[in-house]
Amino acid sequence: MTSLTTPAHATLPADWRDFVALTKPRVMSLVVFTGLCGLLAAPASIHPVLAFAAILCIALGAGAAAALNMWYEADLDALMKRTSNRPLPAGRMDRQSALHFGVALGVFSVLLMGVATNWFAAGVLAASILFYVLIYTVWLKRRTPQNIVIGGAAGAFPPVIGWAAVTGDVTLLPLLLFTLIFLWTPPHFWALSLFVRSDYAAAGVPMLPVVSGARVTRQQIGLYTLPMAATAVAPWPLGLAGPLYGLAAAALSLVFILLSLRVLANRASEPEGMKPEKRLFAFSILYLFAVFGALVLDRWLLA
């Protein structure tokens, strides 16, 4: 790691709000939602207090991973406009505070998960934090243009953890939910990266549109969308979910595929001409919420 220049006001203790900012609270909503859906879709009941504790642990674990990510990437964040105002690159916090905070929060979330639910769920939570920090942030993000695929795997853990918190094991359905988020992330993120002119190139991160261009990125979006749709519908024919889920997933996936085809047909290279990309990105968020919501409704209405 390159050392950062020490800002003049480094000895001032960091404001507590900057510790909150370190956990990327806005990213947490999707994590909490998919974790909750995994928990609610599991074929057993859990005490509401323990369910709350499990979701809290998933959120805190994600916050810990985000804090450690910002600790490691402070040099990189300083180079990009979007991230240059984060607590570390802006000099509002010293690096060691961020490291200690991230490690403490991560250990706390795993221990609390073990105490409140079971140690298998705690183990999966620990694995997800380590995966995001070590495999994604430290090892692969700066080395491969498929980095976002690896990052997607890290984001795909919450429903598996939610499920494991209830049942103490992992079966085919949570693995399918994992695969769904894993395959959903690249089209979701690459659509965004096409129309948001980011300065990843300046920071030396090999993002796909920067490395291979818009055409290849659009092809890759289409390439991931097909297995994603198949994974979304799969629980229905496999007998793991009912027709309510199956039909909703099929309809939503069809829209996703149609929108990705319009992206594939688009030739624009400037953000002004990228309406299909913007629509796909907006829909992709709705898609994930709706598919997971449909699974829970299917479980609870048809049970």
Add this chain to the structure above:
Amino acid sequence: MMPVDPDEVRRRQKSRAMVMAVLLGTFVVLMFAITIAKMSVNQ
């Protein structure tokens, strides 16, 4: 080095201590609730 205002340092320390106190209080309540929930599940 720019001189650090001691009043500002105290103010920061105080607000961080307050947040920590609230979090610890919440933690105590949560552990109590988890204990009760665990006992009711195991009955």
